[in-house]
Amino acid sequence: MSAPAxxxxxxxxxxxxxxxxxxxxxxLGRRNLGxxxxxxxxxxxxxxxxxxxxxxxxxxxxxxxGRPHAETKALDAAGAATRxxxxxxxxxxxxxxxxxxxxxxxxxxxGIARVVVPMEDPNPVVGGKGIKQLRAAGIELTLGxxxxxxxxxxxxxxxRIREGRPQVILKLAVSADGxxxxxxxxxxxxxxxxxxxxxxxxRATSDAVLVGIGxxxxxxxxxxxxxxGMDDRSPVRVVLDGGLRIALSSRLVATARQYxxxxxxxxxxxxxxxxxxxxxxxxxxxxxxxxxxRLDLRAALELLAARGITRLLVExxxxxxxxxxxxxxxxxxxxxxxxxxxGVEAVAALEGMPLEALxxxxxxxxxxxxxxxxxxxxxxxxx
Numbered sequence: 171m172s173a174p175a176x177x178x179x180x181x182x183x184x185x186x187x188x189x190x191x192x193x194x195x196x197x198l199g200r201r202n203l204g205x206x207x208x209x210x211x212x213x214x215x216x217x218x219x220x221x222x223x224x225x226x227x228x229x230x231x232x233x234x235x236g237r238p239h240a241e242t243k244a245l246d247a248a249g250a251a252t253r254x255x256x257x258x259x260x261x262x263x264x265x266x267x268x269x270x271x272x273x274x275x276x277x278x279x280x281g282i283a284r285v286v287v288p289m290e291d292p293n294p295v296v297g298g299k300g301i302k303q304l305r306a307a308g309i310e311l312t313l314g315x316x317x318x319x320x321x322x323x324x325x326x327x328x329x330r331i332r333e334g335r336p337q338v339i340l341k342l343a344v345s346a347d348g349x350x351x352x353x354x355x356x357x358x359x360x361x362x363x364x365x366x367x368x369x370x371x372x373r374a375t376s377d378a379v380l381v382g383i384g385x386x387x388x389x390x391x392x393x394x395x396x397x398x399g400m401d402d403r404s405p406v407r408v409v410l411d412g413g414l415r416i417a418l419s420s421r422l423v424a425t426a427r428q429y430x431x432x433x434x435x436x437x438x439x440x441x442x443x444x445x446x447x448x449x450x451x452x453x454x455x456x457x458x459x460x461x462x463x464r465l466d467l468r469a470a471l472e473l474l475a476a477r478g479i480t481r482l483l484v485e486x487x488x489x490x491x492x493x494x495x496x497x498x499x500x501x502x503x504x505x506x507x508x509x510x511x512x513g514v515e516a517v518a519a520l521e522g523m524p525l526e527a528l529x530x531x532x533x534x535x536x537x538x539x540x541x542x543x544x545x546x547x548x549x550x551x552x553x
Contacts, residue, residue, distance in 0.1 A: 187224055188258075188286055188312065188315045189315060189316065191215055191217055191224070191226075191256075191258045191286070192258050192260070192286060192288060192315045192316035192319075192320075193316060193319070194213075194215060194226075194258075195213040195214060195215045195258045195259065195260050196213055196260050196316060196319055196320060196323050197213070198213035198214075198215070198229060198230075198231050198240075199211050199212050199213030199231055199232070199240065199260050199323060200213075200323065200375070201213075201231050202231050202232055202233070202234060203375040203481070204374060204375040204376045204377055204403065204405060204481060205234045205235075205403065206232040206233070206234065206235065206236045207236065207326075207377040207478045207479060207480050207481070208236060208330075208478030208479075208480065209232055209236030209237070209239075209327075210232070210261055210291075210324045210326070210327035210480070211231065211232050211323075211324075212231070212232045212239065212240040212241075212259060212260050212261050212324075213229075213230070213231050213232075213240055213259070213260045214229070214230045214231070214240035214241045214243070214244035214257060214258065214259040214260070215228065215229055215230075215244060215257070215258045215259075216228035216229075216244050216245065216247070216248040216251065216252055216255050216256070216257050216282070217255060217256045217257075217258065218251055218254070218255045218256075224256070227247075227248045227251040227252075227255065228244040228245060228246070228247035228248025228249075228251065228252070229243075229244055229247055230242070230243030230244030230245070230246075230247060231243065237270050238270055239263075239264065239270060239273050240259065240260075241257065241259055241263050241273040241276060241277060242270065242273060242276050244257065244259075245257075245276055245277070245280045245282075248280075252280035252281055252282055253280070253281035253282075254281060254282075254283045255281075255282055255283065255284075256282070256283065256284040256285070256286060257277060257282050257284070257285045257286070258285075258286045258315075259285065259286070259287055260287075260288060260316075260320050260323060260324070261287070261288070261289065261291050261320065261324055261327075262287050262289065262290045262291040262296055262298070262300045262301055263277060263285070263287070263300045263304070264291070264295070264296050264300055265296065265299045265300040265303045266295045266296070266299075272300075273300070274300050274303045274304055277304065277309070278304070278307050278309070282309060283309065283310065284309065284310040284311070284312070285304055285309055285310070285311050285312070286311075286312045286315050287301065287311065287312070287313050287315075288313075288314065288315055288316040288317045288319070288320035288321075289313075289314070289317050289320050289321065289324075290313075292328060292331045292332055293327075293331050294331075301313065322551070325337045325481075325501065325502075326377070326480030326481035326482075327480050329480070329501065330475045330479075330480045334472050334475055334476075335468070335471040335472050335474070335475045335499070336377070336378075336471060336474055336475050336479045336480050336481060336482040337480065337481050337482065337501045337502065338471065338482050338484060338494060338499050338500055338501045338502070339372065339376065339481065339482065339483045339484065339501065339502040339503070339504065340484045340491060340494060340495075340500045340502070340503045340504070340528075341369060341372055341483060341484065341485050341503075341504045341505075341506075342491060342503070342504070342505045342506070342519055342528075343360045343361045343365065343369070343506045343508070344360065344505060344506070344507050344508070344519040344525060345358075345360055345507075345508050345510050345511055345512040345516065346507065346508060346509050346510060346511050347511050347512060347513070347514075347516070348518060348519055348524070348525045349512040349513075349516035349517055349518055349519060350487065350488060350516075350517055350518070350519040351388070351487070351488075351512075351516060351517040352512060352515075352516055352517070353515040353516060353517070355384070355388045355487070355517055356388065357388060357389045358512055358516070360506075360508045360510060360512075361506050361508055361545055362508070362542070362543040362544050362545050363543065364542045364543030364545070365506045365508075365542045365543060365545045365547070367397065368504075368506070368542055368547070369485075369506070370395050370396055370397045370400075371395075371397065372483050372504065373393070373394070373395045373403075373404065373405050373483060374395045374397065374400050374403035374404075374405075375403075375481070376405045376481045376482065376483035377405055377406060377478075377479045377480055377481045377482065378405045378406040378407070378408050378432075378474065378479045378481075378482050378483070379393050379405045379406070379407055379408065379482075379483045379484075379485055380408045380409075380410065380474075380482055380483065380484045380485070380486060380490075381393065381407075381408075381409055381410070381484075381485055381486045381487075381490070382409070382410045382411075382486045382487060382489060382490040383409060383410065383411040383412070383413075383415055383416060384486075384487050384489060384490075385485070385486055385487045385490070386409055386411070386416055386420055386422060387415070387416075387417075388487070390420055390421050390422075391421065391422070391485075392421045392422070392425065393405075393407045393422065393429075393485070394407075394425075394429050404429050405483065406429075406430040406431075406432060406479070407422055407429055407430065407431050407432070408431075408432045408433075408434065408474065408482075409422065409431070409432070409433045409434070410434050410465050410467075410470060410486075410490065411433050411434065411435055412435055412436040412439065412459060412463065412464065412465045413435070413436065413439055413440075414433065414435045414439045414440060414443035414444060414447070414454070415443075416433060416443075416447070418446055418447070418450060422452075423447065423450050423451075423452060424450075426447075426450050426451035426452040427450075427451035430453070431451070431452040431453065432452070432453050432454075432455060432474075432477075433447060433452055433453070433454045433455070434455050434456070434457060434465060434470050434473065435454055435455070435456050435457075435465075436456065436457070436458070436459045436463075436465060437456045437457065437458055437459070438459070439456065455473055455477075457469040457470050457473055464493075467493055467494060467497055467499060468497060468499065471499065484500075487517075487521075488517060488518060488519060488520050488521040489521045491519070491520055491521075492520045492521040492522055492523055493521075495520065495523070495527060495528055495531070496523075498533060500528070500531075500533075500534070500552075501551070501552045502549070502550065502551050502552070503528055503534060503548075503549070503550040504547065504548075504549050504550075505525075505528070505529065505547070505548050505550070506542065506545050506546070506547050507545060507546045507547075507548075508544070508545050509544055509545070528550070529548070529550070531550070532553070533552060533553060534550040534551065534552060534553060535550065535551060535552075535553045536548060536549070536550055537549045537550065537551045
């Protein structure tokens with residue numbers, strides 16, 4: 171490479187500002203993660219040059235339920251300062267009429283001079299059309315800034331559009347000897363308080379949390395978010411219960427009118443339990459079973475995606491966790507390991523397979539390792 175070419179390829183001060191503002195927009199977008207489905211949670215900034223440095227004059231994040239979009243909120247916040255400004259948005263602006271007017275129309279009307287976007291939106295109704303429309307109107311558009319970070323931030327949206335299922339985040343709490351419950355599948359307190367708080371934050375940033383009927387019958391979980399002041403961020407609670415065996419007295423059913431409860435059953439499950447569950451406020455959905463009588467996991471995930479779920483946290487027991495791994499449906503895994511030892515009679519974290527099948531899976535790579543109180547945490551993501 172010649173010296174002039176190297177100079178042209180060197181990052182500029184403008185490139186550095188682009189990276190910084192896109193990182194800020196992505197951080198802003200995370201504020202409502204888990205609360206905007208079926209729409210992606212997008213962050214947007216409006217920035218103007220002021221004296222010696224650019225200044226943020228408007229911020230926006232996708233509103234609860236998915237509307238209004240981040241772009242229109244940022245433009246409204248900036249007011250008259252939008253004319254001639256730059257907008258940073260974490261996903262391609264929509265060019266189509268849906269529940270709201272096109273974001274591209276709002277950008278053009280506001281007089282934005284430049285738009286910085288990390289990636290195209292693979293949604294077929296967008297699919298590069300927003301970028302083309304803005305460029306055709308004379309707006310300078312920079313594509314690709316912060317692409318890798320944006321792909322991770324919008325993984326649930328991308329997975330739902332491209333594969334027809336949610337991003338699956340498997341969360342496991344395991345003892346030092348790789349166990350998750352006491353003998354007889356009795357629940358055990360494994361994680362410390364700091365790890366439990368992180369688990370509740372995962373719930374707060376997920377659209378839904380999934381467990382199997384075995385976990386419900388042994389643990390009687392509530393599955394809401396119990397961080398102070400964050401009860402309203404509790405996800406939809408989903409139970410895989412092929413035969414509709416869930417007890418009406420369970421805490422999940424008892425709170426079905428307070429926190430949404432979806433139960434996925436086999437198509438041939440009896441109707442009478444369904445009526446009782448519906449009367450209690452739960453919603454029952456059905457999918458086909460496999461040859462062994464168990465629910466088809468992929469079909470269940472596709473059903474959830476069709477209902478708008480993009481980020482699915484799985485807190486199921488050893489059977490469900492192992493089933494998802496065997497069918498290559500785990501996209502992220504958060505494994506919290508305690509220094510406690512439960513002993514040889516305790517239940518292994520994964521049914522019929524060693525924990526290394528997850529920790530050393532060639533399909534996953536380590537995103538981070540860190541201590542959480544007395545526990546250790548490893549976060550894996552699909553390679």
